[in-house]
Amino acid sequence: MSSKIGDIKPQFNVKLTMEEMKYMTVFQDVTGVTPKDCIISDELSSIIFIVDNDKVGLAVGKKGSNVKYLAKLFGRSIDVVGWAENLEGFVKNIFTPARVYRVQLIESPNRKLLYVYVDPKDKGVAIGKNGRNVTKAKILMKRYYDIDSVVIF
Secondary structure (H helix, E strand, C coil): EEEEEEHCCCHHHHCCHHHHHHHHHHHHHHHHCCEEEEECCHHHHEEEEEEEEHHHHHHHHHHHHHHHHHHHCCEEEEEEEEEEHHHHHHHHHCCCCCEEEEEEEEEEEEEEEEEEEHHHHHHHHCCCHHHHHHHHHHHHHHHHCCEEEEEEE
């Protein structure tokens, strides 16, 4: 069964740990941007910050200066993802700069799969080194949409 992507809304009822709240405070102090969420990923050795989509550039900083500073400070890589109120927009933000031209959600009784169709020239960028971007997408899709798997086409 395939769901209409525009009808799917995120669940934003996440509980933050004290450590995540601490990272969010430092992030805000350094960037001037208030993050919506923070996810510490041991799997990626990364901290993912979700910010309003129009604030991504400000959060990243000129030539990535804020992200570089925070990565050094926290001892982990930093990912900044722009928030979107719908699934397709959020997926596009996760995979930027890869060009996503279609998103399809397939639901079965015990599993949700998300197919992300990208421009063939951008497939390597979308997947990322060692599948890093796909892993990041899986973490975010599970957190906000209860999607189990993400596949790039």
